[in-house]
Amino acid sequence: MLPAANALDKLKEHPVLRHLSLDGVVTFTRLASHLKRDILQPQPIPQSNPSIPPAVLPLPIMNFLGASLGMSTDDIDDCWDILQDYVWEIPVVPLSSTDFHLFKQFGWPCGLTAISIYPPDDCCMNINCPNNQPLKKEYHKKAVVYTIDSGVQPAWNTSLYCPKCHTSYHNNYSVSKGLRTYYPGLPKLIQVGEHQFVETRVANHWRALMLYGWFSASNASRLFKSTMTDGDYFQPYEWGLSDTLTTNHVWDSFVILSLPSKRKIIITCI
Ligand SMILES: [Zn+2]
Structure with a gap:
């Protein structure tokens, strides 16, 4: 697994993501790790190796994560570039009650549960x-x-x-x-x-x-x-x-x- 300092250094260099709280980073990784199959299924076959994170998130997932974290889809795209290896390697963590309400408010309209x-x-x-x-x-x-x-x-x-x-x-x-x-x-x-x-x-x-x-x-x-x-x-x-x-x-x-x-x-x- 990548050292956390590498990812944190990259977040620090980003003009927007540098302001992301630690709770925001954890929420991003927890929500994204729950959506691995939803991330993988729409990918073209060359990007569908389950052991490698795909380069690009499907649009509904970018919209959901962006709305949940109050960030633009461009910033979610950059966040995925930095944290994708970590998201792909961590075990799935149980969702909090707040997460379930984020899914209800922003996920259900995007087709995500x-x-x-x-x-x-x-x-x-x-x-x-x-x-x-x-x-x-x-x-x-x-x-x-x-x-x-x-x-x-x-x-x-x-x-x-x-x-x-x-x-x-x-x-x-x-x-x-x-x-x-x-x-x-x-x-x-x-x-x-x-x-x-x-x-x-x-x-x-x-x-x-x-x-x-x-x-x-x-x-x-x-x-x-x-x-x-x-x-x-x-x-x-x-x-x-x-x-x-x-x-x-x-x-x-x-x-x-x-x-x-x-x-x-x-x-x-x-
Ligand atoms: Zn067959």
């Missing part, structure tokens, strides 16, 4: 497919995510398509020739509806309540609504999706959690 849902890999995972390039044909759907720390969160759910073997890749499964194949292992998010995802930690919590507390699925849903949601933060009309957690969502998470996690599960799509 605090939670982005992607397949685990940006390349085709079919070992018989000759395509080894990053997949750039993508589809986006709006989603809501039920989380343990930040309630109901809006999200963009991105799926990728391989034009060579015609496989589509989703958050926790792929689809090819009418077969849905769940990836081995438990994902961080479990899809429980067309537009609904649940954090695996939340699903585990519900399962424990059912096993040890004799909770019904409807009571698990009521408990989430009364203790883990912030009605002022997520308004369904602002995102176009309901935040209602149904008993079917709870039961679907229970079923997915019950799938064997160490091998692929194949289900025929109807």
Whole structure:
């Protein structure tokens, strides 16, 4: 990792960035590091190596970071030049409550959310497919995510398509020739509806309540609504999706959690 003094020296030489506070630098790196997949996906293939930061940020991300930090997109571009290696190397740091409100105020209108849902890999995972390039044909759907720390969160759910073997890749499964194949292992998010995802930690919590507390699925849903949601933060009309957690969502998470996690599960799509 680069010595911090190198980056700080470059910031000091910049006519505008020299006035950026330490909190501003940390906020820039924390927000940008959360958006790595959103930064990488729109890049041309030569700029899509996940181990190297791309030279240029996509415009929606420059707009979001600029609005969040009160800086012009030109200055955000310069800040990215200086801090991109650091952003790319640091582990993702949890967002603060202020960050979530920055996403709500400046990110949602740009098509950016605090939670982005992607397949685990940006390349085709079919070992018989000759395509080894990053997949750039993508589809986006709006989603809501039920989380343990930040309630109901809006999200963009991105799926990728391989034009060579015609496989589509989703958050926790792929689809090819009418077969849905769940990836081995438990994902961080479990899809429980067309537009609904649940954090695996939340699903585990519900399962424990059912096993040890004799909770019904409807009571698990009521408990989430009364203790883990912030009605002022997520308004369904602002995102176009309901935040209602149904008993079917709870039961679907229970079923997915019950799938064997160490091998692929194949289900025929109807
Ligand atoms: Zn393929």
